[in-house]
Amino acid sequence: MWVRTGENKLLKVGIVGGSGYVGGELIRLLVGHNNVEIVSVSSTSHSGEKISRVHPDLYGLTDLKFENISPVDMAGKVDLIFLALPHGTSIKYVPDLVETGVKIIDMSADFRLKDHTLYRQWYGYDHGYPDIIKKFVYGMPELHREEIKNAKFIATPGCIASSSIYSIAPFLSLDTDSNIINVDAKVGSSGSGSGLDESKVFSERFGSVRAYKPVGHRHTPEIEQELEYASGKKVKIALSAHSVNMVRGILTTSSIYAYQDEISLWALLKKFYGNEKFVRLIMDRKSNYKYPDPKTVVGSNFVDIGFALDRYVKRIVSFGAIDNLIKGAAGNAVQSMNIMNGFPEYESLMAPSLFPV
Ligand SMILES: NC(=O)c1ccc[n+]([C@@H]2O[C@H](COP(=O)([O-])OP(=O)(O)OC[C@H]3O[C@@H](n4cnc5c(N)ncnc54)[C@H](OP(=O)(O)O)[C@@H]3O)[C@@H](O)[C@H]2O)c1
Incomplete structure (x- = not known):
């Protein structure tokens, strides 16, 4: 034992x-x-x-x-x-x-x-x-740490919601041309739990990229609520979710209709997240992994964030990658538990991701 x-x-x-x-x-x-x-x-x-x-x-x-x-x-x-x-x-x-x-x-x-x-x-x-x-506090430590310290009841964020909120919130301090933000989510099979239904059978699921919730995804109001909390702005989230050929992991790709030079945007991200241990900014353009990729966070409590700048349409394409079962669920729950009980915040959460997987 x-x-x-x-x-x-x-x-x-x-x-x-x-x-x-x-x-x-x-x-x-x-x-x-x-x-x-x-x-x-x-x-x-x-x-x-x-x-x-x-x-x-x-x-x-x-x-x-x-x-x-x-x-x-x-x-x-x-x-x-x-x-x-x-x-x-x-x-x-x-x-x-x-x-x-x-x-x-x-x-x-x-x-x-x-x-x-x-x-x-x-x-x-x-x-x-x-x-x-x-009485419940939204259990996203990077946004609600002070409330979590005094909380007795925590509602842990949803997985797609987590990846979206982490990767969009910092950019909302900019002036935007639209209050609509498009979010494309790619989700591994464990995101829908261990219960069985026909769509989860291997022969149906393997190799498919299925738009399982192109409109009306339940995490929409949660993302809007928390982005308003973080930025003071009301936005509308246009979320489309796809199931893809992974067991764990989520990648969200979001279009924010705002524009600034790249250096200022990196500075903005760094300022927003400061020394947050579990938020990694992915900024190595020479790497094979130029942008966040679920493959590099699986098994860890990290959320990887990055972006590309679209000079043509004047938009920021932001990326968030998490392990849905860890930073998208149990990891944030344990981090919140640590904070609310005065334990070291990173206890049991510092394992690096597995690579390669
Ligand atoms: N999967 C993810 O990536 C993820 C991420 C963030 C949040 N969440 C949320 O976390 C929760 C659990 O998700 P999951 O993926 O672990 O789902 P899951 O694999 O389907 O597990 C849910 C468990 O709840 C138990 N259960 C089901 N109906 C019940 C009932 N009426 N009364 C008592 N127990 C019942 C079942 O256990 P028994 O039948 O053995 O009792 C089952 O093992 C969900 O609310 C989900 O939305 C999931």
Whole structure:
């Protein structure tokens, strides 16, 4: 089993929905965390089975088994609970969990949108808990670090939303010719979770570039909300999402109708992100990887950002690349957990990406 260094007092955590991809990634990041003990991991479909049977990368690293335990019962055993559940499911448990006093980090979209009326339009259900939404902080450390420090409840950003927000926000301090920003997202198969449907069968998925959500993607209002928070400007996001031939990774390519010389734009990016450890600016034009590429972030908590300048149409084409399960989900959740509990912010997150993959 994993051996911890040091003698820290351990935060007891539980993971609901631990058999899914995000749940597995949370366990992977937390199993060697110096300040955390995983006490309970729930699954209804794998109850009683060893975690490593479902997440074979964890073989030999944990003896834990999945439990069929309700979130409220789990809250009685832990200090902090991660909800790695589908949207529309977390919301069924959160109101009761809030009453227990446990800290919550929700990976779903159920508490991300500040305007609760948007849930009907984008998620197809009426959100009856606007007062609870107000208690949640959007778990993007680079934009909300101070709020996260004092938060008890975190709503972790969506994966496409993360890549888009990180790579667009810095440019919105410029004057733009249009308030519409086009975002093209290319998403690996793990982005849609471990559940099965026909479109995920190997023979259907392999080799295809499928426009699975060319319009109406659910992350649209979340991106708009956070870009307004970061820049003070209202923008409209025209998002088209494609599934591509990768397991992990997202590349977002965004058109921002603004123009400035390249040196000023690099300066702007550097100023916006300062010393942020997990934001890398990709600016080596002689490299094979001139622009961000999911291939170079997979396995890490990095978000890579870069841009090209279109002199013809006067636009900035900005790129964001992340591992959807890490900087797009479990990595930001663990980073938020570290900040809210006063742990070293980078604990368990500094592994470099795998290369080549
Ligand atoms: N995949 C990504 O890249 C990504 C990125 C950012 C955010 N997210 C969000 O993170 C959450 C989890 O995503 P995922 O990709 O891990 O999905 P997933 O692989 O489908 O896992 C979800 C897990 O939730 C459990 N579950 C499903 N319905 C449930 C219910 N009604 N009650 C209790 N448990 C239920 C299932 O476990 P059992 O059936 O074993 O109980 C399942 O393993 C989602 O809200 C997703 O939108 C995902």
